[in-house]
Each structure stands twice: as C-alpha cells, then as structure tokens.
Amino acid sequence: MKTYLTTTDESGSILVISALCLLMFLTILGFAVDFGHFLLIKRNMQNAADAAALAAALEARTCNGTNVCAAMQSAAQNAVSENGLTASTTLTNCSGTVGSGMTLTLNNPPCAVGTDPNLNKTNYAEVILSQQVPTYFAGLMGLKSVLVKTRAEAGRGLGSGPCIYALNPTGPAITIIAGVIVRSRCAVVDESTSSDALTCVIGAFMYAPRISVSGGSSGLLCLASSTPQTYVPAPNPADPLAYLPAPSNAGAACGTSTSSPYSGSSSAVNVLLGGNVTFNPGVYCGGISITAALASNIKFNPGTYILKDGPGLLGITSGGLNITLNELSSITGNGVTFYNEGTQGSINVIEPVSGGSLLSLSNVSLSAPTSGTYAGILFFQAHGSTSTGVFIANLINNSKLEGAIYLPDADVSYGVSALSSSYNILVAKDIHLNVAIASAFGNDYSSLAGGSPLNGNNVFLVQ
Incomplete structure (x- = not known):
C-alpha cells in the first residue's frame, strides 16, 4: 500500500x-x-x-x-x-x-x-x-x-430703476410748482438731506412708482397718490452718469464752416429765418442758436456736437444750444448728443408762450444714439458748468425729446410734454418742475443696445 x-x-x-x-x-x-x-x-x-x-x-x-x-x-x-x-x-x-x-x-x-x-x-x-x-x-x-x-x-442689466435724479445734497433739490402734473413710469430720487428736499405747492402732483428723498418733504396736497419715502440713504454712486467721459474731441479746434451744411464753426451760428438748414457733428464755438421762423426745416445729422464759448452777435461771448420753437417748423435729429463745454451758455429748448396754441403744426424730434459711449444721452453739460438749462415745451404731433438730460452741476427747469418718447431721463443738481403742463417720463429702453445708460458700469455674471 x-x-x-x-x-x-x-x-x-x-x-x-x-x-x-x-x-x-x-x-x-x-x-x-x-x-x-x-x-x-x-x-x-x-x-x-x-x-x-x-x-x-x-x-x-x-x-x-x-x-x-x-x-x-x-x-x-x-x-x-x-x-x-x-x-x-x-x-x-x-x-x-x-x-x-x-x-x-x-x-x-x-x-x-x-x-x-x-x-x-x-x-x-x-x-x-x-x-x-x-x-x-x-x-x-x-x-x-x-x-x-x-x-x-x-x-x-436693462433695468427699470429710477430715471429722475436731483443730485444736490442740500436745499430743495426738487421743486414742483402749482398746476404741474408729472407722471413717471420710473422711480424718482432726491438726494438732498434738507427738511425741504422735496418742495411743492398746492395743486402740484407727481405720480411715480417710488419717490425716494434723502431728507424731508414740504408742501400741501402736492403728491396726490404717490407718497415720498423720506430720509432714505442716498444711492451709491450718487451720480449714476458720473462714469461718462467727456467726448474725445472736446478739446479740438473750432470748426470753420460759415453756412449750411454746417460742420462746426468759429463763431455763433444763428438761424433766424426760414429755410432748410443742415448741421453735421463738429465743434461749434459760440454755440448754436435757432429761432425757427415759419416753414423752417432744420436737420441735425447723427453724431456728437461740441458746444464751446465763442464770439456771438455784436462780439458778445456766447455758447450752448438754444432752440426756440415756432409755428410750422421742423427740427429733427436722430442719434445725436449735444455736449456743452462752455460756461456762457446752456442747453435750452423753449416754446414761446404766444406760440403754444399753434405748436401742434410743428415737428420737433430729437433722439439720442442707440449704441456707443453716449447711447441714451441726448444733452450733456460738462462737470463744473453751472449754466441753467431750460426745457419748456408742449410737444405734440409725434414730437419727442428722447434721451437723457444730464447737467450734473446745474439747475434744470423742466416742463415738457412729449407723448411719443419711449424713455426720458433727467439728472441734474436741482430740478424745477414748472409751467402748467403735464410731463411724462417713460422707461422703455428696448431701442438701446446696452439698456439704460443709468446702469453705468454695473455688470453682472449670468452664467
């Protein structure tokens, strides 16, 4: 085994x-x-x-x-x-x-x-x-x-924030006179810390989604359905358009043209009579003054217009932009920005009292660029210039002033009725809403490639 x-x-x-x-x-x-x-x-x-x-x-x-x-x-x-x-x-x-x-x-x-x-x-x-x-x-x-x-x-952001800013930190920054009705589809900001920051008189009315006042309000029966929020901290930045630079050609030499079509001038351009007048972007020393007579047809081609101090009538220094609206006149300018660099004139668009009943026969259509640095900016006055701006007109018959009125260191008197404007912006040191008129402020910025200019340098991540 x-x-x-x-x-x-x-x-x-x-x-x-x-x-x-x-x-x-x-x-x-x-x-x-x-x-x-x-x-x-x-x-x-x-x-x-x-x-x-x-x-x-x-x-x-x-x-x-x-x-x-x-x-x-x-x-x-x-x-x-x-x-x-x-x-x-x-x-x-x-x-x-x-x-x-x-x-x-x-x-x-x-x-x-x-x-x-x-x-x-x-x-x-x-x-x-x-x-x-x-x-x-x-x-x-x-x-x-x-x-x-x-x-x-x-x-x-396209945004739908405030479109009216009064920047003065003291005194009555916004004043509303009797007989005025202001309707705004966007909020209002009054940055004055005074007790009378927002002042109005009996019979003045302001309707807005929100009215923010850094100080107090004074007046009687002046805000109808929109009660202001008082003693609200001022926004940061205080000036939503402070980021805007002066135009690159603001320091350029005066233009040399002396007749239509203008492309800048070395002295004031005064349009006193009727006829066809064309303006091109350029440097206008002495400014532009238009007293549009019967049957005038005035056109501003797209671009930036620099307004400087210079010799005017009788050798008196003048500047700025002054448009007086009269009967049967047509003043148009799409994609334009007026930059007032001088101190001897401001930006004024005025309807004479005597012509108010006939203005329905006129056409005034000025609108800001839709893209570029000055997208949405129609009137821009240089920082440090205190020349008062006046915008008083009853614009009907498809007329409009569409774009921002930006006078950061100046007072603005405003009383414009322009029913066809998609958006309006008013930023100034002090704002006086006056003249017995109904003013409307819109906030439809869909025509602007970058949205409202009040968004400034605010960018945000989406994805």
Whole structure:
C-alpha cells in the first residue's frame, strides 16, 4: 500500500492577488490625482473666465456698435493674465480654430449655446476658455491629455430703476410748482438731506412708482397718490452718469464752416429765418442758436456736437444750444448728443408762450444714439458748468425729446410734454418742475443696445 503526501501552499497566489490589488489601488490613486489636478485647473480657469466676461461686458458700451471691439478683447485678455493664466490664442464670435495652448474665445453677442436666452443680445459678453491638460498617471493607460473647458457670460442689466435724479445734497433739490402734473413710469430720487428736499405747492402732483428723498418733504396736497419715502440713504454712486467721459474731441479746434451744411464753426451760428438748414457733428464755438421762423426745416445729422464759448452777435461771448420753437417748423435729429463745454451758455429748448396754441403744426424730434459711449444721452453739460438749462415745451404731433438730460452741476427747469418718447431721463443738481403742463417720463429702453445708460458700469455674471 502506497502512501501519498499532499501539501497546500497558497503563498504564491496571495502574492499575485496582492500585487493586482496594489496595481488597482495605484491606478485608482493615479486617476484621483489626475482628476483633482483637472478640477484645480478648471476652477482657476473658471475664475479667469468670469473675470474676463465681466471685463469685456464693461467695455461693450465703448465699442460704438462694433461686436468684440479691440477694447473688449484687450480687457478680456488682461483679466485672464491677472488671474495667472496665459491665452496663446484668441478667437471671436464662435469662429476660428482652437490653438495648441489655452484658447480664449470671446463672443459678443453670445453665440456658443443655441438655447441661451441672451443669444444675439449685444449687451452681453460670453467667454470660453479651453486647453488640453496633460495627464500624470492616466498617460500610462494611453490617455495623454484631457480637454478642460469653462464658460462665463456677463452683461449689463436693462433695468427699470429710477430715471429722475436731483443730485444736490442740500436745499430743495426738487421743486414742483402749482398746476404741474408729472407722471413717471420710473422711480424718482432726491438726494438732498434738507427738511425741504422735496418742495411743492398746492395743486402740484407727481405720480411715480417710488419717490425716494434723502431728507424731508414740504408742501400741501402736492403728491396726490404717490407718497415720498423720506430720509432714505442716498444711492451709491450718487451720480449714476458720473462714469461718462467727456467726448474725445472736446478739446479740438473750432470748426470753420460759415453756412449750411454746417460742420462746426468759429463763431455763433444763428438761424433766424426760414429755410432748410443742415448741421453735421463738429465743434461749434459760440454755440448754436435757432429761432425757427415759419416753414423752417432744420436737420441735425447723427453724431456728437461740441458746444464751446465763442464770439456771438455784436462780439458778445456766447455758447450752448438754444432752440426756440415756432409755428410750422421742423427740427429733427436722430442719434445725436449735444455736449456743452462752455460756461456762457446752456442747453435750452423753449416754446414761446404766444406760440403754444399753434405748436401742434410743428415737428420737433430729437433722439439720442442707440449704441456707443453716449447711447441714451441726448444733452450733456460738462462737470463744473453751472449754466441753467431750460426745457419748456408742449410737444405734440409725434414730437419727442428722447434721451437723457444730464447737467450734473446745474439747475434744470423742466416742463415738457412729449407723448411719443419711449424713455426720458433727467439728472441734474436741482430740478424745477414748472409751467402748467403735464410731463411724462417713460422707461422703455428696448431701442438701446446696452439698456439704460443709468446702469453705468454695473455688470453682472449670468452664467
């Protein structure tokens, strides 16, 4: 009988299993390291994309209607660099080939996502950062790099905030005279901290969604259905249009034209008689004075008009813009901004009392640009100029003054009825709402590519 000896030795199997487990553990650890590395890079790229989108949106207003202008590209590239990254390739408006390094794609308006609710809206900027990131351990498995991509979108709000600002921190900043009715579809801000910051007389009425007063109000039966909120902190910034720069040609030499069509002048331009007169943008030393007689047809072509002090009639220094409305006159100007740089004249649009009953036969249509630096700005008086502005007219028959009246250091007397204006903005040191007239302020900014100019430099991230 034979005897057999059997042994069971599993040490080799355990070694193999341990090795396989260790390899699996190292593989998982390697992928975890790679994944963490990708997340870190993606977070840094997202921060840079957010900053680039905000910076680009901030510059959109300065592009004068050009999509992805040089200023937007420079702002986005600088924002990426300031976040410690370098974009070797820059693409625009969803076109071009991605580079081998980090690629910055800047779109204005957004175009990368077909379901984006802001698609084709020019007041939004879209930034996409992408790059191939090399792997550490995954490369051993044949995965040499992974595409990391981030996206951000920023824009300016269209907003429906206040459209009337009185900037004077003392005294009665807003005064409403008896017989005046003011209806505003947007809020009113009175920044005076005086007890009589908002002053009105019996029979004056103001209707607005909200009336915020930093001080108190005085008067009797003057606000009908809209009760002011008094002793409210002033907004920050106090002046919502303070960001606006002076026009680049504000310091340019006077124009030389002496007859229509004008393109600037070295002395005051006075239109006293009827006929056809055309104005082009330029520097007008001595200002522009229009006393439109019967059957006048006056046209302002689009652009910025610089108004400076200069020699006027009889050698007396004059300046500013003075428009006196008379019967059967037509004064038009679409896409215009009047910038008053001088101190000897202000911006005045006045209807003579004697002509009020016949003004329905006249047409006055002035509107601000819809894009560019001065989008929504119709009248702009330089900081430091205290020349009082007067806007008094009963504009009917499809007439309008559409755009902002911005006289930051001056008083404005206002009493304009212009039923066809989509939006009106009034920002001045002191505001006097007077003359027995019904004034209306609108807040439909849909015609402006960047929304209301009162949004200023406020941008926000959307995605």
